[in-house]
Amino acid sequence: MKYFITTYGCQMNVHESEKIAGMLVDIGYESASSVEDADVIVFNTCCIRDTAEKRAYGNIGALKSLKRANPDKIIAVVGCMTQQKGGAEALSLKFPFVDIILGTNSLDKLPILVQDKRSRRASIAVSEDPTVDLGLELPIYRTSGTNAWINIMYGCNNFCTYCIVPYVRGRERSRSISDVIRDVKQVLSEGYKEITLLGQNVDSYGNDLKDGTSFAALLKEISSLPGKFRLRFMTSHPKDFSREVVDVIAASRNICHNIHLPIQSGSNEILRRMNRKYTVEQYLEIVDYIKEKMPDVGITSDIMIGFPGETEEDFLSTCDLVRKVRFSNAFTFVYSPRKGTPAANMEQIPADIKKSRITRLVNLQNDITKELSDEYLGKVYEILVEDVNPKYPGTVCGRTDSGRLVTIKGETSLIGSFIDVKITKSRSASLFGEILSKGE
Numbered sequence: 001m002k003y004f005i006t007t008y009g010c011q012m013n014v015h016e017s018e019k020i021a022g023m024l025v026d027i028g029y030e031s032a033s034s035v036e037d038a039d040v041i042v043f044n045t046c047c048i049r050d051t052a053e054k055r056a057y058g059n060i061g062a063l064k065s066l067k068r069a070n071p072d073k074i075i076a077v078v079g080c081m082t083q084q085k086g087g088a089e090a091l092s093l094k095f096p097f098v099d100i101i102l103g104t105n106s107l108d109k110l111p112i113l114v115q116d117k118r119s120r121r122a123s124i125a126v127s128e129d130p131t132v133d134l135g136l137e138l139p140i141y142r143t144s145g146t147n148a149w150i151n152i153m154y155g156c157n158n159f160c161t162y163c164i165v166p167y168v169r170g171r172e173r174s175r176s177i178s179d180v181i182r183d184v185k186q187v188l189s190e191g192y193k194e195i196t197l198l199g200q201n202v203d204s205y206g207n208d209l210k211d212g213t214s215f216a217a218l219l220k221e222i223s224s225l226p227g228k229f230r231l232r233f234m235t236s237h238p239k240d241f242s243r244e245v246v247d248v249i250a251a252s253r254n255i256c257h258n259i260h261l262p263i264q265s266g267s268n269e270i271l272r273r274m275n276r277k278y279t280v281e282q283y284l285e286i287v288d289y290i291k292e293k294m295p296d297v298g299i300t301s302d303i304m305i306g307f308p309g310e311t312e313e314d315f316l317s318t319c320d321l322v323r324k325v326r327f328s329n330a331f332t333f334v335y336s337p338r339k340g341t342p343a344a345n346m347e348q349i350p351a352d353i354k355k356s357r358i359t360r361l362v363n364l365q366n367d368i369t370k371e372l373s374d375e376y377l378g379k380v381y382e383i384l385v386e387d388v389n390p391k392y393p394g395t396v397c398g399r400t401d402s403g404r405l406v407t408i409k410g411e412t413s414l415i416g417s418f419i420d421v422k423i424t425k426s427r428s429a430s431l432f433g434e435i436l437s438k439g440e
């Protein structure tokens with residue numbers, strides 16, 4: 001029996017798909033190469049962006065004829081889209097051929113519903129209890145190569161006015177340090193060379209435990225574990241990203257100097273309307289501190305264009321900020337309203353203005369990324385080889401500590417090892433190099 005999972009959205013969802021796979025492997029399923037080949041087809045959805053939601057709707061709809069021809073195939077839709085208010089019912093009406101609909105808080109019901117045909121029929125399970133932990137003890141079938149994702153917390157308390165996450169994922173719940181450390185030790189013993197700690201707002205890790213636990217303390221403890229490995233984390237919130245965390249990273253031997261710090265806008269008025277709870281000045285202050293402690297850092301960001309009320313002046317302030325910080329890369333995107341969030345009821349900006357602004361911002365960031373790439377030329381960096389680069393046959397690729405992707409000529413046997421490379425060529429965000437020495 002085989003399963004096929006389609007995942008939409010962020011790394012949190014990619015990791016949740018590893019848990020879905022883990023549960024299915026546990027009951028005897030193995031991975032299929034296509035939906036045609038699968039007995040169970042799972043869509044792990046995301047509702048944070050309009051595009052992900054539309055793609056999911058299109059892909060689920062496309063399975064109608066496959067299900068008609070093979071009624072025994074089980075189709076399950078899980079994740080954020082189903083957890084939204086009314087989302088599960090809307091899905092079930094639109095796609096009556098879907099067998100199982102599970103919310104983010106009910107994923108653990110998947111194996112029983114897959115195995116038991118009677119309880120499966122038109123099954124919808126969406127728990128609205130925001131305190132439920134999202135399957136902390138679920139088996140995990142890891143698919144991410146050299147990197148192991150580990151959730152340290154779930155949910156978010158921030159209620160940014162454009163974001164649906166707190167409504168579908170509930171309030172912040174931190175896992176205990178001992179549980180996280182146990183998982184970290186486990187993946188290190190399995191040979192993983194890189195660990196990425198996951199949470200919607202990792203910097204507020206521990207606040208809800210009320211026992212003095214902090215993100216800085218967690219980082220320190222993991223980083224002191226024996227063995228050669230890299231530690232990354234995402235996502236940070238500028239209002240909570242503390243100097244203490246910066247100090248821990250700077251003093252460690254293995255926490256990567258690669259910080260993802262979403263600014264969203266360079267205008268204080270727009271940040272206020274977004275309910276981000278920091279100012280541009282506060283953001284720049286922490287960035288200056290990061291750069292002072294780690295001159296080799298790669299700072300990346302999320303930047304949103306076209307939030308309701310954004311004037312040309314606000315947009316130009318964002319461009320100014322981008323010039324000041326010089327992000328090594330940025331995920332730039334156009335605001336789109338999410339039903340159920342406050343910003344969806346604000347007056348929206350015309351599409352042509354958004355289009356013009358995003359083009360200008362992307363060009364600006366691309367120029368900066370290229371300039372920063374050129375600074376790597378001729379220097380030597382340690383990279384962790386992660387995979388082959390399918391664009392260039394006969395090559396493998398990996399990241400520098402600062403998060404830059406480097407492609408080198410090499411065998412797949414290098415995957416999972418640390419090697420020193422000299423950067424010989426840069427192309428926009430991509431770097432190319434040659435091997436100097438093989439490490440561990």
Ligand code: SF4
Nearest residue numbers: 156158159160163165
């Ligand atoms: S911090 Fe804001 S954008 Fe991030 S998940 Fe929480 S509400 Fe959403």
